Amino acid sequence: MSLPKEPRQKMINFMYLVLTAMLALNVSSEILNAFKTVDHSLKTATEIVERKNTDVFKSFKRKFDDPKTHEKAAIWMPKAEKAKVLADEVYNYIEGLKLDLKKESGLKTENGQESFKEDDLDAPTRLLVSMPPNGKGKGNELFAKLKQFRDQLLAIDPDIKKDVGPNLPLDLSIPPTKNEGGKDDWAFTYFHMTPSIAALTIMSKFQNDVKNSEAQVVEYCHKEVGEVEIVYDEFKAFAGTNSQYLMPGEELVITAGMGAFSKAAKPTITVDGTNVPLNADGAAEYKATVSSPGANTKKVRITYYKPDGTPAVVEKEVKYTVGVPASMVISTDRTRVFYKGIENPLSVTGSGGDEKVQVNVEGTNVAFSKAGPGQYIVKPNQLGSVNVIASDGKKTQKVTIPVKRIPDPIAIVGGSAGGTMTANVFRVQTGVIADLRDFVFEGIKFQVQSYMVICTGKGFDEPEFAQVTGPAFSGGASALIKRCQAGTTVTIGEIKLIEPGGGTRKLDQNITFILQ
Incomplete structure (x- = not known):
């Protein structure tokens, strides 16, 4: 259709074309x-796979050194190592390509922070799609390297090609989209007029596919030798009492025995939610200055790996008693702080009995009530500090107690905060739960307000999103989850919670599941 010759109409049509082009080039900050959320989650998922591969190779080494499994390990370990070499080569190539794209998009580094034009639509086209002299045509080179990697990986062993090949996560088929001019071009489909941050995310996706493909081959080789083993190679005698403070007539209980430790078991030990590092003997030693009078309990949680490689958790309670001095004592019953939005117990004791003790609480937006003799409830609704002033007629004591927010819970699906999960198990999960682990107060719960579900990998030609309100999978998220299969990566991010006592909070955590 020819443009009209009337000057005014020409100008109107020209302005329309400019406006249309501007709208086409405008990429919203939400997108x-x-x-960026997907890219971060893909990197996290790749790190999980890499750690898993490292553990399998450690098991391979033990089996290679074990005379009983040396013969099989000598056959399959080199094949697994070949898969790792091939994967590392193409992974590092893509990492270099990502740096080239950032430079094409005006990369600047200030105070150690990188910045570039994330919404640049021309840079990916120049670097990856357009051929010389107008561009560099790196997309065809990327496709060739990925195809070569897939072919060489499956050529390591005929059984690998037969058993692993059909479900290999690396899929190089062209998504069924309508390309400009009927182009049937892999690089054009993925990178033509794509924002730089989206192109980087696509390359992160292929890096994740490469590492997942490596993992499947390495696991296959390992299973041909045997499953992961954890050897308990360190021992320590232990003895403990039920109480460190006893009165005449009270029972003394001593528990003693031998403990077996393994560096490969990687135990994680917390006391009342605080992580305690291991000493040279492989045991955790917790030290604290006690202040709360009467009987006290510390909750110990030990997370470790069993001999078959599966995780396990053991929870113990360590009890002790603190004597009551004759002078005035103000004590938070379980912590040295008050937590915002919940009822915090407070104990105040003094000479002369409870009827002579006067207690006052000073602070902004704080509720205070007496729960019983010497027992009080303090509920602060604002961060900062609270002053507790107590007097028994002879002595007055003032204690300033900080008010902190309740620690962040962990978002979980099906009891897991990410990692690998079989696709059929993931599809039957009902939603996201906020799990407040190892918190000193029991029964404190966060409610999930909203989150975003992002699916990539097998079954999804490009990232697909769904926003969810409430904890349960619903609407578009349910439809996405039904399509998930082995090789799909599911990320749950932008998680917002309703705090105990009111208020909202956004978690920094993203959950990433690699489905198998």
């Missing part, structure tokens, strides 16, 4: 942020 850019979504791609």
Whole structure:
């Protein structure tokens, strides 16, 4: 259709074309942020796979050194190592390509922080799609390297090609989209007029596919030798009492025995939610200055790996007693702080009995009540500090107690905060739960307000998103989850919670599941 010759109409049509072009080039910040969330989650998922591969190779080494499994390990370990070499080579190539794209998009580094034009639509086209002299055509080179990696990986062993090949996560088929001019071009489909941050996310996706493909081959080789083993190679005698403070007529209980430890078991030990590092003997030693009079309890949680490689958790209670001095004592019953939005117990004791003790609480937006003799409840609704002033007629004591927010819970699905999960198990999960682990107060719960579900990998030609309100999978999220299969990566991010006592909070945590 020819343009009209009338000057005014020519100008109107020209302005329309300019406006249309500007709208086409305008990429919203929400879309850019979504791609950044996906990119971060893909990197996290790749790190999980890499750690898993490292553990399998450690098991391979033990089996290679064990005379009983040396013969099989000598056959399959080199094949697994070959898969790792091939994967590392193409992974590092893509990492270099990502740096080239950032430079094409005006990369600057200030105070150690990188910045570039994330919504640049021309840079990915120049670097990856357009051929010389207008561009560099790196997309065809990327496709060739990925195809070569897939072919060489499956050529390591005929059984690997037969058993692993059909479900290999690396899929190089062209998504069924309508390309400009009927182009049937892999690089054009993925990178033509794509924002830089989206192109980087796509490359992170292929890096994740490469590492997942490596993991499947390495696991296959390992299973041909045997499953992961954990050897308990360190021992320590232990003895403990039920109480460190006893009165005449009270029972003394001593528990003693031998403990077996393994560095490969990687135990994680917390006391009342505080992580305690291991000493040279492989045991955790917790020290604290006690202040709360009467009987006290510390909750110990030990997370470790069993001999078959599966995780396990053991929870113990360590009890002790603190004597009551004759002078005035103000004590938070369980912590040295008050937590915002919940009822915090407070004990005040003094000479002369409870009827002579006067207690006052000073602070902004704080509720205070007496629960019984010497027992009080303090509920602060604002961060900062609270002053507790107590007097028994002879002595007055003032204690300033900080008010902190309740620690962040962990978002979980099906009892897991991410990692690998079989696709059929993931599809039957009902939603996201906020799990407040190892918190000193029991019964404190966060409610899930909203979150975003992002699916990539097998079954999804490009990242697909769904916003969810409430904890349960619903609407578009349910439809996405039904399509998940082995090789899909599911990320749950932008998690917002309703705090105990009111208020909202956004978790920094993203959950990433690699489905098998």
